Amino acid sequence: MGALCKAATLRIGGLALLLALLPSARAFATGRACVARAGAPARRCRALAAGARAADADVDVAVVGAGLGGLAAAAILTQRYGKTVGVFEAHDTVGGVAHAFKAGGFHFDAGPTIVLGCGGAPGPAGAVSPLRQVLDATGVADAIEWLPYDRWGMIVPATEAPECDGRWDLVLGAGAFERGALARFGGPHALAEFAALREATAPLAAGAQIPTLAMRSDGWSLLPLLRHTAPVRALLAHGASVPTGPFAPFLAGERAGGIGAGVRDAWLLAWLDALAFSLSGLPAARTPAAAMAAVLQQLHGKCGAQLDYPTGGFGAIARALAGAVDGSARACAARGGGELALRRTGSFVRCRARVASIDVEGGRARGVTLSSGARVTARDGVICNAPVWALDALLSGGGNGGAPVDETLRSFSQRASRAEMTRSFLHLHVGLDSAGLDLTELRAHYTVMRSGLLSADPCAELNMIAVSCPSVIDSTLAPAGKMVLHAYGAGNEPYELWADERRGSAPYERRKVERAQALWEAVERVIPDARARAEVALVGSPLTHEAFNRRPRGTYGAAAEALLADGRTPCSRLVLCGDGVFPGIGVPAVALSGASAANALVDPLRHWAELDALDRERAAAVAAAAAAAGTAS
Incomplete structure (x- = not known):
């Protein structure tokens, strides 16, 4: 199955609460199409291309990897916080495993094929999909036309x-599965077991009410969640460890809260395994409980869920986010209303620019060194969107002037490199x-x-x-x-x-x-x-x-049990994002981890003020949509 994507993560101190829905199927391009790079100032591009060994570029934040998580982080830092960001990608195109390519006149998606909850106008509570929330927040949602199907x-x-x-x-939709496939293929108790399972897992889906931009991967993660106490209480209804634990106890009826006795129907169990495998590359019993809860609630809920496909293919998503990084895209209804040019802060995305090392001095990430020898100084920190298995090599890649890596950081990176792979x-x-x-x-x-x-x-x-x-x-x-x-x-x-x-x-x-x-x-x-x-x-x-x-x-990607709890590292100002970090595998999941990483490099009070601005923008968008609907009627 392709990707039905929705994710929301709640972090309270060491607690990570994941809600994710059928993530993208990871892939690659078999062709070598080159997407137009997000532009950088010509002087900076020439310096990096020349590979000079001095401090060839100064940025606020350096991002390793132009996967969707890295692009989301860079776009948020640029468009919401006015930071200067440099994104460095080894491939010749942006998007990571979600990139696209062209061959023989045909446009192909390298990886993801379907997502959920990205189309349509935002409602009073905002868009459901973290991917759509990131696109809205960075001003490029209107750059993508979504084609719905059900x-x-x-x-x-x-x-x-x-x-x-x-x-x-x-x-999709309320009752459709029950009246259709489950009634046709399930046994005599399948309908009752499915209803009980949805009821038992419903509280775990409350994380969808927590905005993606409220997440942050640092010691201040609790502060923005004070704005959303109701969904936090609902998420904790089963206990703090349950949402991040496996779905096995729900299948066995051990976490049903007195509702039902788990799932015994053979066909329903097989169906849940198939859904979970699309989500995590693992059977249902080993998939995070909150992820499965989101599947059960979103596919079969009352809100008329729809699948979405971006016109022109999934490469449009990466191009839109790259356009938000360098300010080249235009979209409606951003800060202030109307059609506005996006911010231009000197941020850029560079392809064919492999990062050889993340440079650490005095226990703090100071920048990156490219394989060409070019050095990039990052004043506010580094976000690493590379696979977690690459972290150890990046921290010992020679960019630290031969200085030994701190043992605590080395231990962390080596543990990450041992994460179980699907x-x-x-x-x-x-x-x-x-x-x-x-x-x-x-x-x-x-x-x-x-x-x-x-x-x-x-x-x-x-x-x-x-x-x-x-x-x-x-x-x-x-x-x-x-x-x-x-x-x-x-x-x-x-x-x-x-x-x-x-x-x-x-x-x-x-x-x-x-x-x-x-x-x-x-x-x-x-x-x-x-x-x-x-x-x-x-x-x-x-x-x-x-x-x-x-x-x-x-x-x-990483097996669910092997995911890092969040993007924090023992190194100050080094934050991780991507599918090795909760919420894990999936386009919206990595978009959420990118948002968490971006916010972690910003002062918490500045983050709070930006959440106020997002609330105002959402209210204005809802009012404009309602006015437009009234005019049309």
Whole structure:
């Protein structure tokens, strides 16, 4: 399955409370498309390109990595706080595992395929998705047009659902799942067990009421939460440790608060494992309880949840955030109302600029050194959006003048490097001729269970295959009469099968063809003659994912139990963000961790004042939307 994304995290001292919904499926670009970089002042760009060894650039904050977490942090620091930020990315394009690329005239998403809660006008409580909240706060929400839809297709072996030839839809909204798939495939107690599970986990979903911009990864994390005492009390209803713990006690009925006796129905258990695997790369029992609570509440709630796809593909999100960093984008309703040019503070994003080391002096992060030898001084600190497994190497990369790294910091970084990794990916990007196909009969997204949902482990190797068909709702992704498909196994491809291969070698190419047969079979369950129609077909392996996105072992991300509690480190002014930090894997989750990291480098009173400004902007946006609706009626 692709990504249904929603996350909210509450941190009280050492407490981290996660609410996340079906994150993005991690991926890579098999092409080398170069997105236009967010601009920097010409003098600074030339200095960095020249690789001079003096202090080639001075910024307030240096950000390692232009993944969505790093871009979110940089955009917030620039647009909300007026900071000068430099973002340094080793790849030739922005977006990290959520970047996009073009091949043969087709536009492909490298990773995420669907998100939830990003479209539509903000309500009185604001947007639900942390990603949308970041886009709103940084003034670039209007740079993205969201295309909504309300279901995805499920394809299982015909023997599991012979009456519908193994094909059915998961429809979002109150009662739709209960009246549809659960009533059809579940046992006699499935409906009651599902209702009890939703009721028992409902308090954990209260974190959605806490704004993403209220989060901060430092010792002042409690202060902004004083503005939101009601959802905090609801989150703590089960006890402080439950939301960050695994979902296993809820499945067993141990945390039901007297409601029900857990889940015993075999089909419902298999379905929950499938949802959880999309979320975390792990079965439901090992997935954070609050994450599963968000799944149960958001997919099946009363508010008419919808899936969203950004026109032009997911690369539009990274480009919008990069545009917020350098102030090149324009959007409506930012500070003061009307259409305004964004702030220009000299912030910039540099691609093909690999960070060799994070420079630490006197127990404080002072900047970064690039692989070219260029030094960047960061007055206020450094945000690291690189995978947590890279942190130890970055802290011992030679940029500290040979000075030894503090033992406490080294111990922390080495512990981070031992975090359990989930498995990797296998991808198939296809551009094909759609002549004669009725696209209105296709779904924008499918989940294909090759070996079965009930008859096999949903988390088994290459069992669950996502098949994204975004051309069904966005014709801009392909030339007229063509369409794009993206099939992938997220977190279910063993890296060990590829560890001894060399990219580009004949054995490696043969293995790609062999392993991709599972993906082609899944695609053919959607379009039977897809191979004959294919004009572009690109296979990406765990090694591709590892090489292009610098993901160790091509991993999906850190296992839920291995996530760092927050972005704090023993080093002053060094903050982490990304999918190795709570809330973990997923586009909105990393957007939230980026916001937390950004706020941690700002004075808490300045942060409080900015939350007041955001409240005023939200109220103005709601009033404007209501006025527009009244005029239209």
